[in-house]
Amino acid sequence: MRGVVMRTPGDVRVEERDNPKIVEPTDAIIRLTATCICGSDLWPYRGVEPADHQVMGHEYVGVVEEIGEQVTTLKPGDFVVGSFVISDNTCEICQAGFQSKCVHAEFVAQIGTQAEKARIPHADGTLVATPGQPDDDLIPALLAASDVLGTGWFAADAAQAGPGKTVAVVGDGAVGLMAILAARQLGADRIIAMSRHPERQQLARYYGATDIIEERGDEGVAKIKELTGGLGAHSVIEAVGTQESFMQAVGATRGGGHLGYVGVNHEVKIPGIELFFAGIHTLGGPAPVRRYLPDLIQRIWNREIDPGKVFDLTLPLDQAAEGYRAMHERRATKVLLSI
């Protein structure tokens, strides 16, 4: 089968890889329908992380081709959406809703779903079947559920976005936009998007932002305070992951408020004393997408939400290299690869 391999930073190829086979009785083999390129895939692309002939991709939707003998909730032919972290969905941690910290957790990035097929371990606990074969126009939305939507939703949930709340979203990338969508769906009164890109501001408003703030850092915090009677937002979502954006998010959260964060880079060092005196709740980490998948799939199936708009470029798998370039050069926010 064909699959993306990053030979060295920036050198993305579509190469012939071995067809996956059932190894464990809880595995499923899926034939991918679509996959995509994540902002985190740019880390090795840009050399921020090492890259040495590694497989790529962790977002995916597809059709079950074969199942191991212990798989009970899926059958060949089912269309499935999977989380970017493998989970058994039965351990104590999964049962508490933190499937990304499952005792059997494994990052799908190690499997590499920018490919024609993939072996998914713990298939029952990782994949969720859609109610039927989806219409083509639903594919991007279902694919988004696999990571960016699930991650944005977790961020909004972690920030306790909901009725009566003012939510501030730091970051206007795909995850930030999905967090806006989630905050809106969760019933937040007011959603402040921090964005300085006109086309993303537009998308932010489409997904439910009621206010836009262009300022960053301390000025951005001051602006949030100004809009919230000096108190700060009840719920803040951090969807950038730099030192500045993280501290901006801390500063924007009111005392006793909730900060949900879904990515930080290796350079971030949080001054303990600042976090302490902020007096806020925080929850972050790789999103337990599997917890939200059944609900998100249903909302997409019912056409209540349209997260697919975050993909602004679609290319065939063979042109993966161009997809990486487009994201690297910021010509695209998020690239869908059709297979």
Place this chain on the structure above:
Amino acid sequence: MRGVVMRTPGDVRVEERDNPKIVEPTDAIIRLTATCICGSDLWPYRGVEPADHQVMGHEYVGVVEEIGEQVTTLKPGDFVVGSFVISDNTCEICQAGFQSKCVHAEFVAQIGTQAEKARIPHADGTLVATPGQPDDDLIPALLAASDVLGTGWFAADAAQAGPGKTVAVVGDGAVGLMAILAARQLGADRIIAMSRHPERQQLARYYGATDIIEERGDEGVAKIKELTGGLGAHSVIEAVGTQESFMQAVGATRGGGHLGYVGVNHEVKIPGIELFFAGIHTLGGPAPVRRYLPDLIQRIWNREIDPGKVFDLTLPLDQAAEGYRAMHERRATKVLLSI
């Protein structure tokens, strides 16, 4: 009146200070019955923070002597317990239970309650009257409610200690011991105290610890994992405030678990990536003691809890200098000053 003044680091005097007077109509003047020395008072004592003829003390119980004309819930003669942070208890932040982040928040340390009297601003929102005049033997317990008990209780609450939970407590000082008491009262199944001092281990068991771990750092984390089926504790309380103890607390918390922390020093820098991949809830800050005071006072009044045992040395106010020395030299855990 007499009051403690720290002239320079380590130079503690009991000097003549001006008698406090009502300034705002929401003030109360209280005659202190007892006060105490906090671990944080040792920071300027040891020169970790500057000290220049400053008043000291933020924990206090006493009798109302005079009230401003807008004070409605207290009257002269009432015995009161106060929080170590001034709060109006009516603003949006207070109503959400985060009185230590009140829009009128002010640290009582600036007022200095190691003295015969004190002016307490926002008296209705800061002080709580006991049901009547307390018996003498209840004074230490009521005094503990003012900070160490309230802080330990907040830490246990922030860590969501409760039925079905395994709680780990990092730190066996007064606050850590009070967090054990709180976790027990909140119904935790199992309480693991991290302590290597025999006499504090004994007190930890008295207050409800079911297990003691002497190891620290990575070894301490490994031991917690060993006791929790490899998962980590549901609820972890950080009551030390150093880099090592904070990261030990992060490591001891299971994915999706809750970390409550109630003090960090200026050196603590939390690696964002470690906190992220831990996938845990955190809540910390100066404790909103006022939220808990009515309940804590009632539990003490009913003699359901006995937090007063954390005081292992009682001295008259005039011997404050000896009290500081005893704590500095670790001859005492916590010193009560009677007035």
